[in-house]
Amino acid sequence: MTDSKHGNPQILYEVGDKPPHLLSATLGLQTVVLILAGITMTPLIALQAVGLVDQAGDWVVFAALVISGLTTILQARPVAGFGAGHVLFMGTSGAFLAVSIAALEQGGLPLLGTLVAASALFQFVFARNMALFRRIVTPTVGGTVVTLIAVTIMPIAFEKLSHLPQDHAGHPLAAVWTAIISLVAMLAVTFYSSGKMRLWGPVIGILVGSLAAFGFGLTDFSSIGQASWAGLPQASWPGLDLSFEPSFWWLLPGFAIVTIIGALETFGDGIAIQEVSQRTPKPVDYKVVQGAVSADGLGNLLSGLMGTLPNTTYSTSISVVDMTGVAARRVGVYGGAILFLLAFCPKLSALLQCIPQPVVGAYILMLLVLLFAHGIRLVISDGLDFDNGIVFGLSFWLGIGFQNLQIFRAEMSPGFHELLDNGMTAGGMAAVVLSWLVSLKSARSYRAKFDMTPDAFRAAQDFVDRHARGAGWTGRDRNRLALVVEEAFVLLTERAEGQGARSVTVRMQPRGQVAEVEIVSAPLGTNVQTLLDELPPASKVDEDDFALRLLRHMTESVRHEEFHNADFLAMTVRREGRDDLRM
Secondary structure, three states: OEOOOOOOOOOOEOOOOOOOHHHHHHHHHHHHHHHHHHHHHHHHHHHHHHOOHHHHHHHHHHHHHHHHHHHHHHHHOOEOOEOOOOOOOEEEOHHHHHHHHHHHHHHHHHHHHHHHHHHHHHHHHHHHOHHHHOOOOOHHHHHHHHHHHHHHHHHHHHHHHOOOOOOOOOOOOHHHHHHHHHHHHHHHHHHHOOHHHHHHHHHHHHHHHHHHHHHOOOOOOHHHHHOOOOOOOOOOOOOOOOOOOHHHHHHHHHHHHHHHHHHHHHHHHHHHHHHHOOOOOOOOOHHHHHHHHHHHHHHHHHHHHHOOOOEEEOOHHHHHHHHHOEOOHHHHHHHHHHHHHHOOOHHHHHHHHOOOHHHHHHHHHHHHHHHHHHHHHHHHHOOOOHHHHHHHHHHHHHHHHHHOOOOOOOOOOHHHHHHHOOHHHHHHHHHHHHHHHHHHOOOOOEEEEEEOOOOHHHHHHHHHHHHHHHOOOOHHHHHHHHHHHHHHHHHHHHHOOOOOOOEEEEEEEEEOOEEEEEEEEOOOOOOHHHHHHOOOOHHHOOHHHHHHHHHHHHOOEEEEEEOOOOEEEEEEEEOOOOOOOOO
């Protein structure tokens, strides 16, 4: 049998279809409205935290919209391996708020831009070698870091909830009531609506809160009238800080960790968008996922060069595709074009900067609550067993301890203060180290390299049989393993014909009652899972299908992961297996 997969029978237009232009543009605009607040307010929140919003607010919004638009189009229409080929809207990443504020405090936008551009290189490496990191940078690590992001930023939200302008002469509780009204509006829409309406919760909360703030005299719209409808931002490009002083090197690990965690989220979005975009179930194409992560990395590189916060894929894209049934690339192209054009509307930037601080605080609070919940779901999705519980719990509390300056503060040098005073960085580093230690204690695996020739399977069989015997497997079970290796080699050599000399790496890992045999080869161009799913009924047996049918019968599961630089064919065989024949 193959691993379970999902399809979406409600899909009206699949990825390659061409729905009417008006429908595509309308759906693109709808998604833009849903994500616009996240794209534009996240960089403004970072600038407000350090008092730079007046000098550079319009520039960071302009840059964020330009890059979000271009990378959204790139996700829909891939170029040279960059892009998923699916509707994946891009926008500013809230995950970078904590480290971005730290960078802005140390060196302003020039230092932030250099750090963002440098950390994007880690994402390119991750995308290129995604399969190598899958056992260390796990969902547990990602979930831990995401929860700590919320913990790190939450004090900023709390401070804004009661913020009053210095010249405010109205009700002393105006900020408190504005924040409460904003939060209640967001919660009401979130709790008591469903489907499409729930996605509008943050936007409605901002509108209702802003109206309440206007009633309390907390708004100043003078800058909106002075801004033009079309044009370039008044602020200029902030440049890059290429001095590479110690603050750069102390902050870089934090940026690198969040970059990889952001890549993990894009990894998940790249899988999810495939599942909701096709009518019939198909195996996940990891080349699509690599393209999504690569485009994300390119967006981060451009964000750094232009001097704004990094971007990432927005999961809202998946919800919209799932609800509307329209997965056509054309929607992503139109949506990206709309985002790009909005960048050249300075009045939009001025309007966003007029949103009162208590409303912004309520929005940040909801954003972080959702981010925290997302982190918990990531941890649980990885299986919250004893080991993962230790990784999550210890890393989380170490992060809080360092964030609150309660661990080894007096014993550390000032340089380490810059690195570890950020709870997300400290906890994230702890999670990566602990995850690596856990990976070392897993059942031992054995590897060997063989030529992909019709006769090489005998050497591979001997290799697998030798280690199965060492793990206590009986002759009958070892015979089953040998047959699995033989049929897998038959399939692989058939599909490698005419492609020159090739070699494969065979990994054998016995784990109690099961053993996993994984064959790593150059890209084959054909997914074995798909071939197994497309087998005709047993009554229509074809000699060409015999190897596939034997492979399906002898294994408990077959997983074929295709990447740009390698294919991973993993087959799980159970000891003392079934006697039923399902040819």
